[in-house]
Amino acid sequence: MTGSTTLGALLSIMPLFWLTATVCAWIVAGRIARASGFHPLANPVLISIAAIALLLTATGTTFEKYSADTQVIQVLIAPAVVAIAVPLFRNWQLVKANAFPIVAAIMLGCVTAVLSVLALSRAFGLPGRVAVSLAPKSATAGAAMSISHSVGGDVVMTAAFTVATSIIGAVALVSIMRLLRVRDETTIGFSAGLCAHAVGTARAFQIGPVAGTFAGIALCLNAVLTALIVPLLTRLFGVP
């Protein structure tokens, strides 16, 4: 018996281990992000995922086992979506004041997010089920998973690539905005929340409270609009 299998066997009888490891990874990753002065690549979600993935490989643990042991964290995703009603209510005046840019950007941004992924999936020759699973990727994970389920997608794949989208968007945010010479916080925040939901919103708050608030608004509105648009566009595109 090798060291890793003995350790794996030991861990398999301790169901609390993976929950503890995830929470610890999150706390340490938060400190690393802060110590690095919030460098784009020192993203707490990215660091935690890398650390856990390495630990799973090192101990020979399957993702199914890890996922089952961390259900208590994942169960909170749906309540977190409902909880967004509170900051939305608090910032309602700000939303009303910016109603026109918000409506214009949410419509075009949401359609771009869904259409581009369907078109690119076709261009790359990906099967229809994969395209449908990727379509809601710019809605926050809880919503994206429900949307994917309602149009016959693979919910686990949607969860995985929704999170990938969120991390990619959060990491690229500052570089893209520099490239576009955008300095306005409302614009940066709204773009981050619309295309990179949760991790993008967290990143926007590192830039400033205005950026963060607008990211939260975009995240919220995009979850609703994506739910309405995905069934429509996937049908138009002729994918099952």
Place this chain on the structure above:
Amino acid sequence: MLTGFGLILGFLLVGEAVSNLLHLFVPGSIVGLLLLFGWLQIRAHIDIKAMQAIDTADLEPFTTPLLGNLGILFVPPGVGVVGFLDLFVERGAAILCVVTASTLLTMIVTALVFQMSQRLAKRHGWMQPRAGGPAAAIPGRAADALVASAEDRSLAK
């Protein structure tokens, strides 16, 4: 804190029920969000004693730390990404290309549309006067509540 948790779960449950019974495309969590938002709006505008029950003061002890550590909820699904890349190595790379290209394109389109329409709105006076500078219109508490999120104050003290 538990009052907030209970209330959120209640709205989620009603949202799930409405979504299932009416066969909506919108998931239950989003319906729950809209119902809770609607409830808070009605409560803020109509002064009925019976309506005083659910307040943001009851909700925030639960929602602030939850939204403040939003990222951790996405660690387990994120670890799943690694598994997916292993399973279909070649297809995983193609999927990742599609997702990356679409994400960057969406970000560029959103930023440009938002910026242009904001300028248009300002020029034509469509913005409400009190929001001349968006920073001025931000209610401090709400902004603070979510600022904690980015910097993980509640966990990384």
